[in-house]
Amino acid sequence: MRILSIETSCDETAIAILECESNEDAAKDTSTSTTFKVLSHTLISQIEIHREYGGVFPAVAKREHAKNLVPILGAALEEAELLREDTQSVPEDLRARIGEVLSRESDMAESFIQFITENNRPIIDAIAVTYGPGLAPALWVGVNFAQALALAWNVPLVPVNHMEGHFLVGLARTTESIDNKTVLTIDAPQTPILGLLISGGHTQLMLMNEWLSYQLLGETRDDAVGEAFDKVARMMGLPYPGGPEISKLAAKCREDEKSLEGTSEKLFSLPRPMIDTPDYNFSFSGLKTAVLYALRDIQKTRPEESAPLDTLEKEQLAREFEDAVTEVLIVKTVKALKETQAQTLVLGGGVSANPHIQKSFTKILSDKLPAVDFRVPPTGLTGDNGVMIGIAGFYRAQRKEFVDPGTLVADGNLSLSKVA
Ligand code: KG4
Ligand code: ZN
Numbered sequence: 001m002r003i004l005s006i007e008t009s010c011d012e013t014a015i016a017i018l019e020c021e022s023n024e025d026a027a028k029d030t031s032t033s034t035t036f037k038v039l040s041h042t043l044i045s046q047i048e049i050h051r052e053y054g055g056v057f058p059a060v061a062k063r064e065h066a067k068n069l070v071p072i073l074g075a076a077l078e079e080a081e082l083l084r085e086d087t088q089s090v091p092e093d094l095r096a097r098i099g100e101v102l103s104r105e106s107d108m109a110e111s112f113i114q115f116i117t118e119n120n121r122p123i124i125d126a127i128a129v130t131y132g133p134g135l136a137p138a139l140w141v142g143v144n145f146a147q148a149l150a151l152a153w154n155v156p157l158v159p160v161n162h163m164e165g166h167f168l169v170g171l172a173r174t175t176e177s178i179d180n181k182t183v184l185t186i187d188a189p190q191t192p193i194l195g196l197l198i199s200g201g202h203t204q205l206m207l208m209n210e211w212l213s214y215q216l217l218g219e220t221r222d223d224a225v226g227e228a229f230d231k232v233a234r235m236m237g238l239p240y241p242g243g244p245e246i247s248k249l250a251a252k253c254r255e256d257e258k259s260l261e262g263t264s265e266k267l268f269s270l271p272r273p274m275i276d277t278p279d280y281n282f283s284f285s286g287l288k289t290a291v292l293y294a295l296r297d298i299q300k301t302r303p304e305e306s307a308p309l310d311t312l313e314k315e316q317l318a319r320e321f322e323d324a325v326t327e328v329l330i331v332k333t334v335k336a337l338k339e340t341q342a343q344t345l346v347l348g349g350g351v352s353a354n355p356h357i358q359k360s361f362t363k364i365l366s367d368k369l370p371a372v373d374f375r376v377p378p379t380g381l382t383g384d385n386g387v388m389i390g391i392a393g394f395y396r397a398q399r400k401e402f403v404d405p406g407t408l409v410a411d412g413n414l415s416l417s418k419v420a
Contacts, residue, residue: 001125001397002039004076004149005390006069008142009134009162010200011056013068014043015076016386017124020394033187036394037178040079041387044068051240055230056200062137066107069145070115076386082122090117094151101147101406108145116152124155126402128393131159132414133201139410147405156402158393163202163416164214165388166348166377167195172391174378182378186391189373194342196333198357199349199383200226200241205280205336206416212395216417217336218280225325226351228284232291232321236314247354249318254356256315267313268294268320275328280336287324291317326360333361337369346375353382 001021007014022034046064050056077083090098095113102109129146132139150157171193172184193208203220223231226243233242238249270290273283298313309317337345345365351357358376365372381387 001394002123003126003128003390003393003397004124005128005160005386005393006142006146007130007162007165007384007386007389008061008065008069008138008145009130009132010138010384011046011050011061011064012043012384013046013065013072014041014384014386014389015069015072016041016390017076017080017082018387018390018394020390033185034394035175036172036184036186036387036391038182038184038387039082040076041182041385042072042076042079043385044072047241055240056135058135058137061135062141063107065138065141066105069108069141070111073115073149074119077119077122080122082124084120084122085118086120088117088120090152097406098148098151101144101151105141105144108141112145112148121153124153126156126158126393126397127153128158128160128389128397129408130162130165130389131408132161132411134162134412136410136412139412143408143410147408150405156397157405157408158397158402159408160389160392160396161414161416162384162389163197163204163206163348164212164392166197166199167206167208167214167346167416168391168395169381169385169388170195170346170348170352170375170377171344172378172381173375184378184387184391189344192340192342193344193346194333194336194340195346195348196329196352197348198225198329198351200224200230200351202349203282203284204416205332207336207340207342212399214417216415217340218282218332220282220284222283222285223288225282225284225329226349228288228325229321229351231288235288235291235295236317237308241350243351243354246318246322247356249315250322250356253315253319266320267298267316270294270320270324272324272328272331275331280332282328282332284325287321291321322354322356326357329357330360330364334364334368337372343371344373344375348377348382350383352376 003018005016017039019037127150172186175185176183195206197204203225205217207215229243238245273286
């Protein structure tokens with residue numbers, strides 16, 4: 001099955017085309033192995049644009065997606081060698097239906113019609129699109145674009161939950177490369193599978209009880225982990241997105257400490273919020289406030305108030321913050337592994353790229369739960385991308401979860417779990 005997938009839930013506009021192959025029953029049978037040949041993996045990040053605002057602005061994200069989707073579709077088809085220029089006639093009634101679906105996307109409608117009249121319909125078996133959760137205005141552009149494309153090409157449309165994309169791509173391993181194209185393989189493990197989904201919008205412990213059926217064990221009560229990284233970075237005067245910046249400073253601090261053989265004094269001490277609560281919930285806004293107070297305290301000692309932190313202070317603060325977050329994530333996740341008996345742990349979401357978090361999990365699992373199979377997304381697929389939506393779309397398409405174009409509704413608060 002060849003799937004074209006579309007992702008616009010936040011600040012990345014992404015389209016991927018995957019050639020998916022497995023036994024007939026991959027949707028049910030957890031022992032099946034499925035391969036996903038990545039024919040194209042295109043992405044335009046809006047990070048540079050949002051950096052000016054220090055975060056993502058929904059209206060700006062929507063405008064950028066609308067501008068990027070048609071060009072990126074062309075690029076994705078070209079990369080997959082599926083782009084064939086040829087004049088096509090679009091019947092009046094079809095043109096009218098497409099116009100209806102794109103009535104709210106006036107910026108995009110004209111270039112969309114132009115594209116489909118100038119290019120042949122490629123051989124694609126299904127179109128997958130993220131319909132939630134995320135920023136509603138951003139989601140809508142992708143949903144409407146996907147609906148218009150499904151109409152234009154007369155291809156089935158399959159809605160995808162963004163969080164399921166993060167979960168499933170975490171299970172994938174890069175197995176080989178064919179004709180310069182990456183091949184990912186998912187040998188669906190035995191359930192239950194525990195997922196720790198950590199991104200800019202979410203922090204969830206999600207249990208896959210049966211293949212593709214989820215139960216939310218706990219989540220953040222306030223800020224998501226990535227959001228906390230971003231906000232703390234902002235307070236420290238670091239650019240958006242703050243996660244990778246803090247991670248680099250913290251790594252430098254650990255390196256320096258090694259060379260000083262632990263003789264340096266610890267300048268900051270932050271709380272580990274909710275680490276001892278008997279549930280699986282998290283809270284990171286208090287941690288962020290603790291950083292604010294720590295910054296204030298240190299500045300009070302300065303002759304000139306609001307003097308910026310020096311490099312050593314920044315490194316130490318970043319390290320203490322990263323340690324606090326990691327410890328809380330580990331304690332709750334290990335508890336959930338023990339209680340659920342899950343033998344596979346998967347990390348997903350942008351924050352799962354964090355090397356310290358990855359290393360700390362590897363270490364604790366080998367010490368305490370060596371039988372647990374620990375998986376992280378393939379490099380480059382931790383943050384939002386089209387490949388993860390194509391993977392989830394494939395499994396959902398196998399279950400024939402198609403919707404009629406024109407009826408799909410974006411849902412910013414969409415949940416993955418039935419037992420919310
Ligand atoms: O999954 P993602 O790309 O978008 C959402 O769906 O939210 O996650 C983005 C988040 C941002 O908050 C970013 O700061 C964080 O992931 N992030 C990291 C790292 N790389 C990205 N956080 C910590 N360490 C990293 N290395
Ligand atoms: Zn995401």
